[in-house]
Amino acid sequence: MSGIPRVLSIAGTDPTGGAGIHADLKTIGALGGYGMAVVTALVAQNTRGVREVHVPPVGFLTAQLDAVSDDVEIDAVKIGMLQDAAIIEVVRDWLARVRPPVVVLDPVMVATSGDRLLDAAAEDALRGLCTDADLVTPNLAELAVLTGRPVAATWDEALDAARRLHESTGTLVLLKGGHLDGADCPDALVGPVPLVGPGGVHEVAGARVATRNTHGTGCSLSSAMATLRAGGASWPDALVRAKQWLTGALAHADALHVGRGNGPVDHFHELRAPADRAWSAEVWDAAAAVRAGIEECAFVRGLGDGSLERDVFTWYLAQDARYLGEYARLLARASALAPTADEQAFWARSAQSALVEEQRLHSAHLDGRRPADPAPATTAYTDHLHASGRTYGELVAAVLPCFWIYADLGTRLTAARHETHPYDDWLAAYGDPAFAEATAQAVRIADAAAGAASAHERARMSEAFRRSAEHELRFFEAPMALVPARA
Ligand SMILES: Nc1ncnc2c1ncn2[C@@H]1O[C@H](COP(=O)(O)OP(=O)(O)O)[C@@H](O)[C@H]1O
Ligand SMILES: Cc1ncc(COP(=O)(O)O)c(N)n1
Structure with missing residues (x-):
């Protein structure tokens, strides 16, 4: 050729x-x-x-x-x-x-x-x-x-x-x-x-x-x-x-x-078409139906109003701990591929916080119990992330929904917080302005990668983002369907 x-x-x-x-x-x-x-x-x-x-x-x-x-x-x-x-x-x-x-x-x-x-x-x-x-x-x-x-x-x-x-x-x-x-x-x-x-x-x-x-x-x-x-x-x-x-x-x-x-x-x-619309705005808008599905699913509603049963939440956290272990590997890979020192440091910090801070939050809830085997929704999500690591842009696009959807939920659910809310520390972690700032930086990095990408690569980024957003929805739906205590 x-x-x-x-x-x-x-x-x-x-x-x-x-x-x-x-x-x-x-x-x-x-x-x-x-x-x-x-x-x-x-x-x-x-x-x-x-x-x-x-x-x-x-x-x-x-x-x-x-x-x-x-x-x-x-x-x-x-x-x-x-x-x-x-x-x-x-x-x-x-x-x-x-x-x-x-x-x-x-x-x-x-x-x-x-x-x-x-x-x-x-x-x-x-x-x-x-x-x-x-x-x-x-x-x-x-x-x-x-x-x-x-x-x-x-x-x-x-x-x-x-x-x-x-x-x-x-x-x-x-x-x-x-x-x-x-x-x-x-x-x-x-x-x-x-x-x-x-x-x-x-x-x-x-x-x-x-x-x-x-x-x-x-x-x-x-x-x-x-x-x-x-x-x-x-x-x-x-x-x-x-x-x-x-x-x-x-x-x-x-x-x-x-x-x-x-x-x-x-x-x-x-x-x-002038390329004046940010890539992130395009993919965020395109994922509107999936985002609405997340906001309306029984798990997220229960998390917001505190009515979620503890065993369901614990099952979710055990899965999230499994997820975060793999997610941290992908963030570390983004750090390895990053084109600038700032981006390299950002992804390394994110990998660190995924491993340490979030796991600490979860182990408090898990009471020292060992994380369970990954459920199908967990494996499907992490498999997708691993398969999306062919280029920096695609990887950044694939890891972005986990930042953005959680920060968005955290901001929305902040209003529901009160001292005796059973899931207050979870709501606090994702509603934290520092997490919102980290998310904004991840979005800026993704837009810069999309700006430098060929049309072909940009399409792959959009597809990676879309699929990750869908996996987020399935991840939130899984606890209600699979928690053993409700079977
Ligand atoms: N209204 C539409 N909106 C988005 N995509 C469309 C629409 N109509 C057709 N397509 C797409 O155009 C391509 C041709 O599809 P189709 O109309 O089924 O075949 P054909 O033109 O051979 O009859 C497919 O990729 C299909 O998904
Ligand atoms: C010469 C020629 N070839 C094919 C089509 C079908 O067009 P379509 O892509 O809309 O099915 C057409 N109308 N004319």
Whole structure:
């Protein structure tokens, strides 16, 4: 690879520039690649629908493909609209001859209206082509056609269908949640554990952007994956970055004013958007639902009003002691990676205080009892922290929610303090202005790391923060569900 990934789109056209090769070329460029395109079909379409399709003779498709591959070393291929079985055959033959290192197939089969675009022979040929790709990116309707089952109505059904497609083709599947109902818009990679991690599923959560301008999102996502993978990202990292970028492109879509139907997304929003919003403000706002969940969970309410049962609190503290031991290791690692002496000293002090001060507080409550074995929520959280230590920025982002969410809770719960409050020393520790100041410093450090990070690294930081915040919620929920005395 030359450094700049050379990515070829094999797809149809969209003269309004929102889908097909036009979306692909914009996406490849926006994500740092060099885009090339071979046209499979000339499509007279706009944001309101398809009017006419002209398919050049298959011999001319071969001529275009060969013209590129005879001359250019191709790092990745994204395949989109392929109109019939003969075209699919030509592309399969070419792939067999040229074997580009990354092949992403977007199996364009079903129009937004729900109409099938391919005949039965072409659908069979496309199933065959799935086995030649490294990644296949069906939407829910296409997944139904490829697996021969009804369209999934829930995310769980969709995951099930994606597993079937992976099992029958051996190919990694990117399952897209764009056509589900609800406020969430998740995507997931479904495939072998070595590629996607535990359970064979790597889910990337996302919020649904309230816009009708979603024309070309499937094309854009698949070419984003091809570009990022060719640039050296793992498949899960590529999906995190692709989704962050695409969500931004959707959020800026309405400002484009292109067409009167379902308009395109803004592929170049990152060039236009001034980077004036702090990273911390973005991730804190994005975690609003999780933070509300923490404030409203029974454990935190009971802690605030003092009604929490002592055995539940003790169980929590035993887990927190286990957590803090690991957390201190990660803080010490942040100190080792820190780019300045101030930051190095800050993380070393934080590691020290996690180990000494907080453990002392806890041992007072634990009455000398040995910390229990870690519960699943504890292990899941510390595993996530350890897995997030690839770079300084990612590590700092992963450890930040434990500061910030506790300082935020401490400040909120301070009003509930009184001399006879059963958990007054816990409330005092996290409501302490010194802890708030340490948290503010951790936030400043994270923002500085985000400012110096590439867009790719910044996306990984956001994902690490989001996941840690979710682990905080699960950690607070665990005592009520698991304390043995209540079983
Ligand atoms: N309204 C939306 N808000 C956020 N993401 C969306 C929205 N609609 C689609 N997406 C994302 O766009 C990509 C394409 O998804 P989808 O619409 O399911 O496929 P297709 O465009 O092939 O029909 C996925 O990453 C999906 O999560
Ligand atoms: C040439 C061409 N290829 C694909 C699509 C599907 O677009 P979407 O990404 O919205 O599914 C399209 N409308 N035109």
